[in-house]
Amino acid sequence: MAKGEPVIVVRGLANSFGEQFVHQDLDLEVRRGEILGVVGGSGTGKSVLMRSIIGLQQPVAGEIEVFGEAITSMTAKEALNARRRSGVLFQGGALFSTLTVAENVEVPLREFYGHLGEGLLDEIAAYKVAMTGLPPEAGPKYPSELSGGMRKRAGLARALALDPELLFLDEPTAGLDPIGAANFDGLIKSLKETLGLTVFLITHDLDTLYAICDRIAVLADKQVVAIGTIPELLALDHPWIQEYFNGPRGRVAADAADRNARAQVQDKAG
Ligand SMILES: Nc1ncnc2c1ncn2[C@@H]1O[C@H](COP(=O)(O)OP(=O)(O)OP(=O)(O)O)[C@@H](O)[C@H]1O
Numbered sequence: 517m518a519k520g521e522p523v524i525v526v527r528g529l530a531n532s533f534g535e536q537f538v539h540q541d542l543d544l545e546v547r548r549g550e551i552l553g554v555v556g557g558s559g560t561g562k563s564v565l566m567r568s569i570i571g572l573q574q575p576v577a578g579e580i581e582v583f584g585e586a587i588t589s590m591t592a593k594e595a596l597n598a599r600r601r602s603g604v605l606f607q608g609g610a611l612f613s614t615l616t617v618a619e620n621v622e623v624p625l626r627e628f629y630g631h632l633g634e635g636l637l638d639e640i641a642a643y644k645v646a647m648t649g650l651p652p653e654a655g656p657k658y659p660s661e662l663s664g665g666m667r668k669r670a671g672l673a674r675a676l677a678l679d680p681e682l683l684f685l686d687e688p689t690a691g692l693d694p695i696g697a698a699n700f701d702g703l704i705k706s707l708k709e710t711l712g713l714t715v716f717l718i719t720h721d722l723d724t725l726y727a728i729c730d731r732i733a734v735l736a737d738k739q740v741v742a743i744g745t746i747p748e749l750l751a752l753d754h755p756w757i758q759e760y761f762n763g764p765r766g767r768v769a770a771d772a773a774d775r776n777a778r779a780q781v782q783d784k785a786g
Pocket residue numbers: 533538556557558559560561562563564565
């Protein structure tokens with residue numbers, strides 16, 4: 517698959533819980549090699565959308581293709597293969613509290629590559645831990661012994677365990693201080709570039725959108741009401757989009773992004 521081709525295609529998706537429809541006739545395409553930011557007010561169905569795409573939520577209507585295969589009609593073998601090609605960082609990290617960081621990273625490794633033997637599994641886990649910027653001492657620690665930012669990195673190490681092509685992140689910077697959040701953004705961007713990842717990133721963090729997202733999908737009224745770059749979204753007169761990007765926080769984030777871009781140009785020139 518070439519860069520820019522769709523890796524995820526969602527058509528006519530509907531999800532409901534009893535009488536309550538969260539999505540209706542929702543369409544979305546995620547292109548290979550992009551970081552797609554997914555935004556929307558609380559309860560607009562961002563996490564449910566992610567869960568549908570990774571096969572944890574059974575839609576009531578619509579089609580979802582991942583890597584060109586319809587997920588609803590996949591054989592068990594195809595579903596396993598698709599799962600191997602995707603990594604997920606759930607809100608809060610969702611680490612197993614009774615396992616160390618290294619053991620958490622080894623959970624998916626054991627499932628798919630259990631035959632590799634203890635020594636090699638430990639080495640791969642240590643490599644994944646290092647990849648996310650954690651010190652080696654973090655490997656034998658339990659999640660409760662880590663800071664919130666370190667737990668996110670540990671969750672990311674587990675999401676990267678199987679060398680995925682597609683990474684799902686649900687509010688990765690929530691609860692981090694601004695410096696920790698900016699560092700995490702930088703980590704995601706550099707991993708995306710080094711590993712050639714496609715990233716589906718749910719966030720409320722405007723700084724993240726400006727700093728690392730190639731395009732942004734906006735969820736409202738049970739659908740993706742707009743998708744595009746920030747300038748493309750700003751040109752639309754959708755009230756939520758205008759309020760979100762042009763409200764006080766949106767403006768602060770835009771100014772900060774502007775200052776960063778100017779500083780980078782000066783750094784390069786100097
Ligand atoms: N398992 C479930 N059972 C019943 N309702 C659910 C379930 N999961 C989600 N919902 C409902 O679906 C809607 C969308 O939830 P979702 O978690 O996807 O929102 P979100 O956009 O990710 O919100 P937030 O930004 O607050 O995390 C909400 O009204 C929620 O209550």
